[in-house]
Amino acid sequence: xxxxxxxxxxxxxxxxxxxxxxxxxxxxxxxxxxxxxxxxxxxxxxxxxxxxxxxxxxxxxxxxxxxxxxxxxxxxxxxxxxxxxxxxxxxxxxxxxxxxxxxxxxxxxxxxxxxxxxxxxxxxxxxxxxxxxxx
Amino acid sequence: xxxxxxxxxxxxxxxxxxxxxxxxxxxxxxxxxxxxxxxxxxxxxxxxxxxxxxxxxxxxxxxxxxxxxxxxxxxxxxxxxxxxxxxxxxxxxxxxxxxxxxxxxxxxxxxxxxxxxxxxxxxxxxxxxxxxxxxxxxxxxxxxxxxxxxxxxxxxxxxxxxxxxxxxxxxxxxxxxxxxxxxxxxxxxx
Numbered sequence: 546x547x548x549x550x551x552x553x554x555x556x557x558x559x560x561x562x563x564x565x566x567x568x569x570x571x572x573x574x575x576x577x578x579x580x581x582x583x584x585x586x587x588x589x590x591x592x593x594x595x596x597x598x599x600x601x602x603x604x605x606x607x608x609x610x611x612x613x614x615x616x617x618x619x620x621x622x623x624x625x626x627x628x629x630x631x632x633x634x635x636x637x638x639x640x641x642x643x644x645x646x647x648x649x650x651x652x653x654x655x656x657x658x659x660x661x662x663x664x665x666x667x668x669x670x671x672x673x674x675x676x677x678x679x680x
Numbered sequence: 681x682x683x684x685x686x687x688x689x690x691x692x693x694x695x696x697x698x699x700x701x702x703x704x705x706x707x708x709x710x711x712x713x714x715x716x717x718x719x720x721x722x723x724x725x726x727x728x729x730x731x732x733x734x735x736x737x738x739x740x741x742x743x744x745x746x747x748x749x750x751x752x753x754x755x756x757x758x759x760x761x762x763x764x765x766x767x768x769x770x771x772x773x774x775x776x777x778x779x780x781x782x783x784x785x786x787x788x789x790x791x792x793x794x795x796x797x798x799x800x801x802x803x804x805x806x807x808x809x810x811x812x813x814x815x816x817x818x819x820x821x822x823x824x825x826x827x828x829x830x831x832x833x834x835x836x837x838x839x840x841x842x843x844x845x846x847x848x849x850x851x852x853x854x855x856x857x858x859x860x861x862x863x864x865x866x867x868x869x870x
Contacts, residue, residue, distance in 0.1 A: 549848075550830060550837050551856040555870050556863060560831050563809050566727075568717045568734055576738045577706060583742050584702035 690754035698745055709738070712758060719759075719832040723766060723825055725817055733769060737762045759833055759843045763825070770821070808869050815865035819858055822846075826854035827862070 688696075688707070696704035716737065721730030740761050741748075748757060816824055822844075829840045841848045863870060 549852065551852060551859055553859045553863065556859060556866070557831065559808065559812060559866060559869060563718075563812055565714060566718050566721060567714050568731065572731060572735055573709075573713065576735065576742070577709060579739060579742045580697070580705040580709070581702045583745055584697065584700050584705065 691750055694748055694754050695750065698748070705742075708754070712755070715832045715834075716758065716762060719828050720762060720766070722813070722816055722832075723821070723828055724769065729769065733762070733765050736765050740765070753839070755833070755835065756839050756842055759829065759835065759839075763843050763845075766825070811866060811869050815862050818865060819861055823854045823858040823861070826851050827858035830855055 688704075690708060690711070693704040693708045697708065717730070717734050720733045720737070721727055724730040724733055737758070741758060748754070816827075819827065825844065826840060829835055829843065833840075835843065837848050837851060840851050844851065846854075
């Protein structure tokens with residue numbers, strides 16, 4: 546590239562006759578001292594630069610996990626609640642069911658629905674059963 | 681091989697300095713102190729201003745040590761800072777448009793007849809160094825910058841274009857005009 550640059554050798558020789566001016570020693574010292582100060586202040590390590598990133602990522606993970614954990618039973622409950630609503634048309638003409646006769650029946654009424662309990666307590670179903678449930 | 685050896689590339693020295701090796705910066709500094717200083721003093725047209733700009737350029741590099749990325753050649757990076765500081769200098773000096781942007785037309789440049797008249801009026805008694813300084817000072821700043829970058833920094837055409845933000849063809853024109861003017865101005869010394 547430089548050979549494409551216009552050039553005049555006589556002019557260069559004349560220019561080179563100029564005294565080789567240089568900065569004063571005080572300027573050199575000031576710049577070198579500033580550079581030394583910067584050198585002692587080492588670059589922050591990777592861990593230091595990620596000081597806030599790691600805890601924030603961990604906290605976000607915990608929040609996400611808790612949210613999903615709390616949402617899962619609700620979804621299961623609403624799935625369970627769907628069944629009676631689908632059955633409602635059949636019950637439309639019938640008289641309301643009588644109130645629970647005993648305390649045990651009342652407890653059963655407020656107890657968590659059976660499928661939701663199974664979701665957390667029952668052992669994992671065999672692969673074939675899962676497929677069957679999806680189908 | 682020590683990272684501070686003279687043969688080490690600018691970029692390796694810069695990386696070493698970024699990792700805390702102050703001696704790497706010293707090698708780098710010694711490598712460019714003379715040429716950068718002369719470029720700035722001769723471009724700015726005075727020792728006081730040139731010295732101030734010189735200090736400012738190095739301090740910009742020092743303060744922005746971690747901003748330099750290995751993809752940029754350090755020499756080009758350093759002279760780009762210098763060009764930027766010169767532009768700021770001309771702006772602060774109250775010029776309407778900074779003269780490093782002036783077109784290469786003769787408009788705004790000193791008339792050649794004036795230069796010759798001044799030469800006849802007493803320049804011939806000046807030393808060669810004096811004459812070269814005076815003739816450099818008569819160049820439009822953009823031409824002077826292109827000429828000085830070529831002679832002092834020894835950057836190539838593409839690098840000078842990158843430093844100044846001008847097209848390579850524009851740089852060639854500036855250098856050509858500068859040579860022509862200097863030859864005429866220095867007629868008695870060449």
